[in-house]
Amino acid sequence: MRAQVATVTRISPQPLARRFESSCANCNLRELCLPMRIGDEDMARVEQIVFARRRLKRGDSLFKSGDPFNALYAIRSGFLKTTVLNADGREQVTGFQMAGELLGLDGIGSGSYNGNAVALEDSEVCVLPFAMIEELGRDIPAIQRNLHSVLSREIVRDHGVMMLLGSMSAEERLAAFLLNLSRRFTARGYSASDFHLRMTREEIGSYLGLKLETVSRLFSRFQTDGLIEVQQKHVRIRDIAGLEQQLHS
Amino acid sequence: MRAQVATVTRISPQPLARRFESSCANCNLRELCLPMRIGDEDMARVEQIVFARRRLKRGDSLFKSGDPFNALYAIRSGFLKTTVLNADGREQVTGFQMAGELLGLDGIGSGSYNGNAVALEDSEVCVLPFAMIEELGRDIPAIQRNLHSVLSREIVRDHGVMMLLGSMSAEERLAAFLLNLSRRFTARGYSASDFHLRMTREEIGSYLGLKLETVSRLFSRFQTDGLIEVQQKHVRIRDIAGLEQQLHS
């Protein structure tokens, strides 16, 4: 077991990765990253998983489709997007990820990442070698349970996006998108109503199945309707209830 | 541990479930359901997981959104759809499942199923109490690994659907849908070109983000173009290459 982990540790060093003194116990993302009870003794082992961090500058790729899968990544700070490419080169944004969220789940099944992850602002991620997660999961049920929960909730999230793309109008999609961002920022201690979009209109459009011009027009219409204020990438939500109404009409 | 599993076993009996002599080792779905090497000894334990089967008639619900989550279901025979409902009652089909595929993954994270599963034809499923899967996963790495793979591949599948819904035209969506069905039927030993659709035009439309009339029109157009023959629910693919071309144009 130990030997296996040591092997993975050797294989895994990423470009730009650096060893550091981990401290999940004190990490302010602990509630997001490890949402369960872990004893002090186990915690020491958990911290061995986070064997490196990796810094990304805006535009840097964390992993690309086809790269060999070795690790999951937990976002410590920053903002990323994940995308998939289809045969003829069209790109679909599959999600936007922020602090405390996990990346790379799509690589477990096939041994190589299925999509791309790109930083939309300077970011830092914890590198979590997957072989170590699996090993620890066998010893610490709370870890096992947490991994399964994370995977399952990603599936639930994806089904929500299918609902969005398959059954909702453009207005509803953008309203749902803004409310989702607001909720996630709130959970991280940021303002629920005032935030900076890290992605372009085109990326929002790709995620929502719309063209960038449509997204821009919708922002303008929401502003005219008094639901939000927009100025380029800065958004202020003025009428949460009004946005929620957009969802069900 | 044992006690915990016993508890779950007591909680879990489903209506219509019945005890039976399991035999995964001889199941003709083994390659689909357990795609990994397992020793004879471990196999005996695996078969304890499949502690019941459940028969469904067409239209029967396997589980509903909000039902307490206790088990995953492996389809032994038949055909099901999974759906999610949004706040105002609109239904989105999230997938169609056939023999060897797993249902209920969306329940792991929250403790209750997030969507609905309904039989589109008379079907039979193996009931796999999740607490037993987790316990066995801790002891048998191949089981653990398999569960992670299944979860991850569902995420990859979902991302493919997002690509479908977000970036592809109606023609491309239907072509992709037919090719996907064809591939999956082939893997189960059925004809790649000749099959019976178990779902209605409306259900296909919901899955593909289209209206039922649009689906019907596309079937007609594909027939006119010599790509397929359609008669109600019976489809014959006449030009696989032509369908694949539809994907990249």
Add this chain to the structure above:
DNA sequence: CGACCTTTTGAACGTATTCAACCGATGTGG
């Protein structure tokens, strides 16, 4: 400062939807 990228807005267009009618298949009850 200049080049480039992003965003906004308008006008014309096209794809998929809506509404409607009709037909065929299926299934139920008298």
Add this chain to the structure above:
DNA sequence: CCACATCGGTTGAATACGTTCAAAAGGTCG
């Protein structure tokens, strides 16, 4: 077993929603 009701599927015509093409202004970064 047939009659009838219901459901599922097809097709047409009008409409609507989001896209495309285009131009211009606003930001950002070297």
